[in-house]
Amino acid sequence: MKKRQDLARVARHDRIRRRLSGTSERPRLSIFRSLKNIYAQIVDDVSNHTLISLSTQDKEIKKSCSYGGNVKAAGFLGEFLAKKAKEKGINKVVFDRGGYLYHGRVKALAEGARKAGLEF
Numbered sequence: 001m002k003k004r005q006d007l008a009r010v011a012r013h014d015r016i017r018r019r020l021s022g023t024s025e026r027p028r029l030s031i032f033r034s035l036k037n038i039y040a041q042i043v044d045d046v047s048n049h050t051l052i053s054l055s056t057q058d059k060e061i062k063k064s065c066s067y068g069g070n071v072k073a074a075g076f077l078g079e080f081l082a083k084k085a086k087e088k089g090i091n092k093v094v095f096d097r098g099g100y101l102y103h104g105r106v107k108a109l110a111e112g113a114r115k116a117g118l119e120f
Contacts, residue, residue, distance in 0.1 A: 013099030021045045022094055029081075029093040029120065031100070031109060037068040038105055040081050042093060052084050074105035078112025085118055095120045 022028025022045040032039040039055040054061070056068025056077055065073035085093070093113075100106045114120070 009099040011099075013096075016096065016099065020094055020096055022096075026092045026094055027051055027090060028096050029113070029118075030096040031098050031106060033098070033100055033105055035069055038074050038077060038109060040077060040109060042081070042085060042090060051088060051090065052081065054081050054084065069105075071105055071108040074108040075112035078109040078114075079116040081109075082113040082116030082118040086116075091117070092119045 020028065022043050024044050024046055027042045027044045030041050030043055037056045039053075041053040042051045043049070044051055054077060056062070056065060056073045061073070061077055061080055062068070065076055067073060085091075095110060097106050097110075102110070110120075
């Protein structure tokens with residue numbers, strides 16, 4: 001059952017990625033969600049370069065959130081990611097939800113990033 005669900009998510013992600021691409025002016029904010037953690041990266045698809053990569057396993061985020069698989073940790077990751085992006089001069093991104101529903105941890109990460117000033 002799990003394998004079939006994951007294949008469906010990957011197919012949804014492929015469909016989304018056909019239309020969605022990050023540029024140097026507006027890179028792509030891509031996320032991956034596991035059971036215990038959530039991962040986010042800002043990618044420039046034109047130059048195939050990852051600009052920023054963070055997860056709930058990073059030291060700074062682990063200090064404030066003991067468990068990385070909940071909504072609170074995802075929201076904090078979104079805020080921290082937006083602050084890192086602002087430091088690098090990134091203000092606007094294209095949000096790639098990775099084939100997941102815009103709900104729960106995915107929504108919390110997006111709202112945390114918006115709250116910290118990232119536009120998408």
